[in-house]
Amino acid sequence: MLEPETAGPSSATARPSAEAESASRQVLTFVLGGETYGVDILRVQEIRGWSAVTKIPRAPQHVLGVLNLRGAIVPIVDLRTRLDLERVEYTAVTVIIVLSIVSGTARRDFGVVVDGVSDVVDVKSSEVRPPPEIGSSAATSYIRGLVTIAERMVVLLDIDRLIGAELSGLEASADRAAERAAAAPYG
Amino acid sequence: MSLDLTQFHDAFFQESFEALDAMEAALLTLDVTAPDPEIIHTIFRAAHSIKGGSATFGFSDIASFTHSLETLLDEVRSQRLTVSAAIPDLLLKSIDVIRDMLRAVQGKPPVELQRIADLQLDLELAIAHKSAAPAASQPPEQSARPAHGAAPMRWQISFRPYPQFFARGNDPLRMLRELAALGQLDVRTDVSQLPTLAELDPQACHLAWSMELTGETTEEAIRDVFDWAVGECDLDIRCPEGVSSSSGPSAAPPPITSVAEPKRTDGAVPAAEPPHTLERTRGEAPSLGGFGDSGSIRVSVEKIDELMNAVGELVITQAMLSQLGCNLDGPAAEPLRSGLGQLERNMRELQESVMRVRMLPISFVFSRFPRMVRDLAQRLEKQVVLRVTGEHTELDKTVLEKIGDPLVHLVRNSIDHGIERPAARVAAGKPAAGTIHLDACHRGGNIAVEVSDDGAGLDRDRILAKARERGLVGASDTLTDEQALELIFLPGFSTADQTTDISGRGVGMDVVRRNIKELGGKIEVSTARGRGSRFVITLPLTLAIVDGQSVAVGRETYIVPLTSIVESLQLKAGSVNRLSGQSEVFTFRGHYLPVIRLHQLFGVEPRVRELHEGLVVVVEGEGERVGLFVDDLLGQQQVVIKSLDANYGHVAGVSGATILGDGSVALILDLPGLIRMTRLRAAA
Numbered sequence: 092m093l094e095p096e097t098a099g100p101s102s103a104t105a106r107p108s109a110e111a112e113s114a115s116r117q118v119l120t121f122v123l124g125g126e127t128y129g130v131d132i133l134r135v136q137e138i139r140g141w142s143a144v145t146k147i148p149r150a151p152q153h154v155l156g157v158l159n160l161r162g163a164i165v166p167i168v169d170l171r172t173r174l175d176l177e178r179v180e181y182t183a184v185t186v187i188i189v190l191s192i193v194s195g196t197a198r199r200d201f202g203v204v205v206d207g208v209s210d211v212v213d214v215k216s217s218e219v220r221p222p223p224e225i226g227s228s229a230a231t232s233y234i235r236g237l238v239t240i241a242e243r244m245v246v247l248l249d250i251d252r253l254i255g256a257e258l259s260g261l262e263a264s265a266d267r268a269a270e271r272a273a274a275a276p277y278g
Numbered sequence: 279m280s281l282d283l284t285q286f287h288d289a290f291f292q293e294s295f296e297a298l299d300a301m302e303a304a305l306l307t308l309d310v311t312a313p314d315p316e317i318i319h320t321i322f323r324a325a326h327s328i329k330g331g332s333a334t335f336g337f338s339d340i341a342s343f344t345h346s347l348e349t350l351l352d353e354v355r356s357q358r359l360t361v362s363a364a365i366p367d368l369l370l371k372s373i374d375v376i377r378d379m380l381r382a383v384q385g386k387p388p389v390e391l392q393r394i395a396d397l398q399l400d401l402e403l404a405i406a407h408k409s410a411a412p413a414a415s416q417p418p419e420q421s422a423r424p425a426h427g428a429a430p431m432r433w434q435i436s437f438r439p440y441p442q443f444f445a446r447g448n449d450p451l452r453m454l455r456e457l458a459a460l461g462q463l464d465v466r467t468d469v470s471q472l473p474t475l476a477e478l479d480p481q482a483c484h485l486a487w488s489m490e491l492t493g494e495t496t497e498e499a500i501r502d503v504f505d506w507a508v509g510e511c512d513l514d515i516r517c518p519e520g521v522s523s524s525s526g527p528s529a530a531p532p533p534i535t536s537v538a539e540p541k542r543t544d545g546a547v548p549a550a551e552p553p554h555t556l557e558r559t560r561g562e563a564p565s566l567g568g569f570g571d572s573g574s575i576r577v578s579v580e581k582i583d584e585l586m587n588a589v590g591e592l593v594i595t596q597a598m599l600s601q602l603g604c605n606l607d608g609p610a611a612e613p614l615r616s617g618l619g620q621l622e623r624n625m626r627e628l629q630e631s632v633m634r635v636r637m638l639p640i641s642f643v644f645s646r647f648p649r650m651v652r653d654l655a656q657r658l659e660k661q662v663v664l665r666v667t668g669e670h671t672e673l674d675k676t677v678l679e680k681i682g683d684p685l686v687h688l689v690r691n692s693i694d695h696g697i698e699r700p701a702a703r704v705a706a707g708k709p710a711a712g713t714i715h716l717d718a719c720h721r722g723g724n725i726a727v728e729v730s731d732d733g734a735g736l737d738r739d740r741i742l743a744k745a746r747e748r749g750l751v752g753a754s755d756t757l758t759d760e761q762a763l764e765l766i767f768l769p770g771f772s773t774a775d776q777t778t779d780i781s782g783r784g785v786g787m788d789v790v791r792r793n794i795k796e797l798g799g800k801i802e803v804s805t806a807r808g809r810g811s812r813f814v815i816t817l818p819l820t821l822a823i824v825d826g827q828s829v830a831v832g833r834e835t836y837i838v839p840l841t842s843i844v845e846s847l848q849l850k851a852g853s854v855n856r857l858s859g860q861s862e863v864f865t866f867r868g869h870y871l872p873v874i875r876l877h878q879l880f881g882v883e884p885r886v887r888e889l890h891e892g893l894v895v896v897v898e899g900e901g902e903r904v905g906l907f908v909d910d911l912l913g914q915q916q917v918v919i920k921s922l923d924a925n926y927g928h929v930a931g932v933s934g935a936t937i938l939g940d941g942s943v944a945l946i947l948d949l950p951g952l953i954r955m956t957r958l959r960a961a962a
Contacts, residue, residue, distance in 0.1 A: 103356045145943040146834060147922075147929055148880035157926065162587025166926040199925045 461493015696733030900951030
């Protein structure tokens with residue numbers, strides 16, 4: 092049987108993760124450096140306050156460290172560093188959003204540090220605009236699209252591209268870092 | 279009203295199996311030349327309690343059999359019967375039979391009545407003959423077994439190995455060859471189960487054989503061929519003429535048909551169910567299922583992990599409450615604080631118990647070896663002493679389950695090929711009895727399980743010659759000793775000149791290695807010609823709990839596995855020398871050891887930079903000692919190893935992470951890894 096080209100809303104509810112044209116999905120929005128970003132709510136495991144992390148030796152710069160999440164060791168990513176934004180001091184309102192990436196049968200959880208969580212909104216796929224073609228495509232590859240909500244632009248992030256590739260490639264990058272560390276004399 | 283006894287069956291089985299285990303253990307320690315009356319008493323008491331229990335519950339055949347056993351033991355106990363070498367064998371066999379009978383009652387595969395009757399007869403004969411050589415010298419006319427030297431008979435053998443047959447190191451071809459030696463063998467191979475090429479699992483056995491053997495042989499001899507395959511195949515041996523099967527003492531002559539304990543497959547029981555079996559009360563004890571033999575329940579590891587995580591959260595909450603309680607004032611503050619103190623203590627206990635749930639001592643695996651070694655040594659006419667140490671080393675259950683088969687293989691190899699025959703050993707100036715040593719310990723943050731023997735050792739030249747013969751190594755290649763030993767792990771490699779049914783060193787060594795690799799471990803072999811060989815299995819600690827020493831560097835806490843710590847010391851100012859500018863060394867017990875500054879390696883801001891202000895932990899790894907420079911030592915504690923790989927990835931110098939009492943994460947240092955890293959740095 093062939094899949095119909097345009098999936099109706101019913102099939103979209105049946106397959107909530109599928110990319111359906113006119114489907115509406117819920118997005119968790121958060122603030123980072125004055126801009127609003129959104130991630131698919133189905134990827135959100137939990138939201139928690141900032142607490143001190145344990146550093147990982149020679150981790151990539153945007154990986155702050157690891158945290159105990161009910162017994163699981165979860166890496167925490169500084170989204171500001173990742174998105175090349177200015178770093179700020181973490182305060183009591185700094186929030187960690189725990190997200191998950193699924194590749195195959197394996198699920199990886201990780202937390203991202205954001206300035207604050209805003210809202211959960213419904214976003215219709217038809218309202219999502221592609222990001223404008225400016226700068227290198229690498230800088231915008233992790234943007235799934237732009238959408239306007241209450242006259243504010245919300246950047247929808249593709250977390251698999253933003254973090255997924257990095258985390259799965261972490262071993263390699265950590266090894267490279269190890270080599271660099273090994274080569275560079277410490278003082 | 280009659281009491282429903284079935285509710286006590288569970289307890290009865292449990293106690294009986296324990297009693298049997300106790301009997302077996304006691305028997306194996308029994309010295310035939312000077313039997314310890316205490317051991318005889320132990321065995322007697324165990325037999326007596328099984329007899330009493332089975333009579334109470336109406337398992338009359340068990341009671342009757344145990345009665346014979348008890349009578350024999352009573353004769354031994356009262357010294358009316360001298361213990362000969364045959365007695366322990368007879369008793370061990372009896373234990374096996376009782377165990378099978380009990381299982382049959384539990385709804386497991388039935389026992390052949392013939393086997394029970396034979397053995398009971400042996401027991402009674404032993405009692406009747408008292409002194410002399412009891413069981414062995416029974417007159418043949420009374421034997422229930424087919425008489426030796428009978429006219430040629432046609433045996434029909436159906437042999438259907440289970441798919442995992444090869445994984446246990448079994449080789450059907452060898453078995454067929456051995457059968458062919460017993461007489462004229464006509465073999466038909468059943469390829470009906472063979473899947474298509476695309477679906478074919480080359481590691482699995484898909485073939486079955488039906489054979490016709492004509493010759494002057496006994497069922498026992500045929501059965502011996504399949505000795506190692508018991509439980510790994512469906513085996514059906516019958517003699518259609520039926521002339522050979524003499525009548526058993528208790529039942530009408532049944533065709534000698536048996537089921538080779540079809541443990542795993544349902545419905546794999548051959549169509550011809552033995553007509554006279556102990557099969558009954560299948561529905562009587564349904565609650566027993568497969569387990570309950572050991573007085574334990576089976577819980578999935580996932581549930582335990584959930585429990586462990588929940589307890590972890592509780593500990594954090596409790597720590598938070600304690601903190602709040604400390605800052606509290608007022609009349610209620612003091613009782614609250616003492617309550618919180620109580621809570622903290624209970625919490626620690628709870629956490630420790632939950633951690634322990636996952637861990638089992640390796641004795642669960644080791645305990646099968648005394649019997650195995652004994653039986654095997656006897657069969658091969660060798661004298662082997664098994665020495666077991668470190669059996670209390672705790673191992674994660676999942677590892678424990680998977681380490682059994684590889685160990686069995688290694689031990690079999692050692693007995694079959696390692697240990698020489700007594701005469702050869704004496705000629706070589708060694709004691710007649712060979713020693714196999716099983717050892718387990720935590721080592722360098724790993725668990726090391728060792729199988730060593732003082733036998734002939736691996737013959738490097740023969741391994742090489744064999745490898746050349748098979749084209750695995752070019753004729754002109756020269757190999758180091760290590761490379762040569764590596765060859766035994768190649769698939770299908772065997773140096774055994776004649777294949778035996780027990781092992782051909784090399785057959786299955788590749789499987790052994792693969793099983794261990796699957797656990798993230800490794801196996802190493804070392805050998806000395808004529809002095810023995812040693813296999814060391816190293817398993818990672820990712821699944822284990824480790825005793826750790828917490829150390830502080832800056833604001834970070836790291837865990838150093840206690841087993842790799844040699845000593846912690848404070849260096850005096852000026853006691854450190856510099857080698858070629860960068861590397862620092864200090865003297866420790868007459869050796870110069872390099873200093874690894876953990877803060878440099880891990881890029882952490884330390885509190886102290888001068889070596890004499892902090893502490894140096896002397897650690898061992900990769901066979902080397904180094905001094906690890908840290909700010910301070912914190913407490914010692916047992917920690918659960920959590921994987922960093924699950925959500926993050928591998929980190930050089932770190933073997934895992936753990937969650938501390940306050941809920942924060944601490945990294946566990948991988949010292950061999952750290953030492954490699956510093957070498958890399960030094961080389962750069």
